[in-house]
Amino acid sequence: MGLDPASETDQAQAQTPETNPLDRERAHLTASRAALRAMRADVESLDIKDVTANWVNAEVLQNQIEDRIKALADLAHTPLFFGRLDYGHAPGTELAEGAEGEQFYIGRRHVHDADGDPMVIDWRAPVSQPFYQASKKNPLDVRLRRRFGYTGGELTAYEDEHLTDRTEAEQASKLLQSEIERPRVGPMRDIVATIQPEQDEIVRAGIGGTVCVQGAPGTGKTAVGLHRVAYLLYAHRDRLARSGTLVIGPNRSFLHYIEQVLPALGELNVAQATVDDLVAHVEVRGTDPATAARIKGDARMAEVLRRAVRSGVTMPTEAVVVVRGSRRWRVPAYEVEEMVQELLARDIRYGAAREALPRRIAHAVLVRMEEAGEAPDDRVQDSVARNAAVKAAVKAVWPPVDPAKLVLRLLGDAEFLAEHAEGVLTPEEQKEILWAKPARGVKSAKWSAADAVLIDEAQDLIARTHSLGHVVLDEAQDLSPMQYRAVGRRCTTGSATILGDLAQGTTPWATNSWEEALTHLGKPDATVEELTQGFRVPRQVIAYASRLLPAIAPGLAEATSIREAAGDFAVRAVAPDDLDASVVTACREALAKEGSIGLIAADSRLPALTEALTLAGLTPLAPGDETTPEARLTLVPATLAKGLEYDYVVLDEPTAIINAEPDQRTGLRRLYVSLTRAVSGLTVLHSAPLPEQLAAI
Missing domain, CATH: 3.40.50.300 (P-loop containing nucleotide triphosphate hydrolases)
Known part of the structure; x- marks a missing residue:
């Protein structure tokens, strides 16, 4: 049965120390932390000076030891274990091998005592999986699942679920709910204690x-x-x-x-x-218009690049003549052309084919040597492949290609682009991606992020990416x-x-x-x-944001929230002249509560809001800055809000966020992202009319 953490703690404290379950669990936590420290001390005491054969192996081993020491760090404010499984034979189920009567504490890492017996089981171990998957319908041989509550690293409560007791109804875990709704301060934390079955x-x-x-x-x-x-x-x-x-x-x-x-x-x-x-093959210093970036990012560019990479391959016009001692060995042009055509037909990477060609030519020479009665071996073939005449022939037929220089020419030479984009890109599309002013060289070019991706594609066409x-x-x-x-x-x-x-x-x-x-x-x-x-966004907030789904992603199912707390939610219309002051007021209100605060606004609004906040004594952090109890307000450009989360979000002028994007749908999607960054509360402030999907509260 799921129990209220507070009442469970009160019950525990009423018992004698010998039978108090909470005291026993605290004792196990203390012993486990001591065992973890002993494990770390054992690694720190290792002496490897006579173990390795050379300094390279010693360096590698020392690095592995240092990583192991770091991995065994005891994080004081992070629970060492968060749950316990008591296995037992459940009526009507098949008993798991070796599981009957066993008890396992589930935590972030494995901890064992001096005898090697486990005190905490890694959450990833197979025996830990029932902690996340077991239910009354399918207890997985688990008799009891216990969850632990912590405050600042101290074990303060526990909650039991008797999975084999069919007389009790399945109830939501209050400790689980409390952990999900715990305020977010600082960087993202793990969810190892709250992972759901799906x-x-x-x-x-x-x-x-x-x-x-x-x-x-x-x-x-x-x-x-x-x-x-x-x-x-x-x-x-x-x-x-x-x-x-x-x-x-x-x-x-x-x-x-x-x-x-x-x-x-x-x-x-x-x-x-x-x-x-x-x-990052080149320094990115430029930006593309949206249309040009879209074309450069289109998969059709892969074919344009493939053609361009191979464009330097030409058919030989002269025979390859290899001189060895007093003998001259001749491979006619038509035979070299057959080799080139075969390599092209195999469609292998440009660099691999270029490396294969001299060996093909050398093999042809070896055949002639054998026909003349000689007995050449592999060393002779290697020597012929490195012969100056062979190398010169390969360079002329299959020249080396620099991926950055190739893309530079493709984007700067209209004729070269037209030749290799024919039938792939329209003339209008070719014009969009051509540089208005061709660059003089790779280093002087104002490469865009999309250009760098093209260079990476060209690089892979030449040599396989790891x-x-x-x-x-x-x-x-x-x-x-x-x-x-x-x-x-x-x-x-x-x-x-x-x-x-x-x-x-x-x-x-x-x-x-x-x-x-x-x-x-x-x-x-x-x-x-x-x-x-x-699990993160409050019910009211996700329901409000989901009004945008039919317009931005009509095929997706609307999200639900398991959070019991509805969350603070408000939409306020203000006069244009009062918008900045209203934002400052809303931020002060949020700062009166516990947790992190994110002020999300269109990028163009950031200078005005920074000035208003600073004048009010609320100097904001930038995304990525470390939050502290004294500095919890972050000013977030809407373009960087994705993936971030804050306990309370103040959203400035939704229409400005929409209008900053090139089209209505993208703007509404950006707004959807911004609306859904809140964990505990959301305040929307607007002076311009809201989009029709959000207009009615």
Whole structure:
């Protein structure tokens, strides 16, 4: 039976210390922390000076030890365990092997005592899964599930669910609800204590396939993706240690916000990057108009680049003559042409084909040597392949290609572009992406973010991009087809977790369907899961924001919220001259409450609001700045709000947010994102009329 944490604590305190369950649990927590410190001390005391054969191995081993020491850190304000499972034979069920009568504490990492017996079980272990999945309908051999409540790292309450007691009705956990509704201050935290069954299924999905999660605001899709990385590293550590993992976010502010989640779960070596970081082959100093960026991001550009990369290949007009000692060996032009045609037909990467051609020519020479009675070996073939005449012939027929110089020519030479875009891009589209003033060189060019993606595509056409074992891509709905291809190249031999919400697509090239996006990513067989049960956004707020769904994403289901608290919610119309002062007042009201405050506004409104807040003594933080008890107000441009969350949001002038975008639908999507950043309360202030979908309260 689910019990009120306070009443359970009162009951516990009325008992003697010998039988007080809360005291016993606190004692286990103290003992577990001591065991964790002992585990860390054991690692710190390791002496490796006589273990390794050389300084390189010693350095590698020392780094591994240091990572292990960091992973064993005891975070004082983070619960070491958050639940307990008591296994027992449930009537009518098959007993799990070795489970009867056993008791396991579930926490963020494994802790064992001096004898090696477990004191805390890692939440990712198979024996821990029933903590998230067990129910009265399917208890999974669990007799009792206990949840713990903490205040500042101190265990203060517990709550029991007797899963095999059919006489009790299933009730919502008050501790679980309290944890979900706890105020957000600082960076994103893990949700390991509150993972729901549908989230747990995604987290524990096998590494062999790609999973795409369509998640409404507040459904925890980002947290699910990060916990999935942690789970895969637990279940497939050796494999992923070799191949690597990567989390890709939309911007640096977002990555800063989520960067502490994996370390809190003991995973320290997961790289984080933006798409721009992945394709940083040149310095980006320019921007494209929306139309040009959309065309450059179109998947058709891959074919234009493929043609351009191969455009330098020419057919030989002269024979290749190799001189070795007193003998001259001749490979006629028509035979070299056959080799070139065969390599072109195989459609392998340009660089690989260029490396194969001299060996093909050398093989032809070796055949002639054998016919003449010689017995050449592989060393002779290698020598012939490096012969000056062969190298000169290959350079003339299959010249090297620099990807940045190729894209530079493509965007600066109208004739070159027209030749390779014929039948792919219209003349009007070609004109849109051509630079008005061709750059003199790679370093002087004002490359845009879309140009960098084109260079990355060209680079991969020349030499294969290294593939990682697993990639997590968040806010995926905003990527262009060419950006999807760039991400897909990083996991061609691995798997991926794709996270996003079609309703929050705010770029001109935002995807219209996950089927289309996954095809561009190279993962058309990925499983698509939908999360619609919200845990972050209050009911009133998500219901208000969902009024926009028919206009911005008509095919998506409306999100619901399991939060019991309705949340503070207000929409206030003010006179234009009073807007700034009203915003300051609303921020003061929010600061009187506990938690973080985000003031979200159109980018153009930021200077005026910064001045008004500063004059009022409320100097705001910028997104990504560390919040403190004294500094909890962040001024957030609407263009950077995606993926962030605040306890209280003050939303300034919705119409300005809409009008800042190139079209109405994108503007409404940007507004939808901004409305759904609130965890506990939302105040909307407007002087201009609201969009019709939100006009009636």
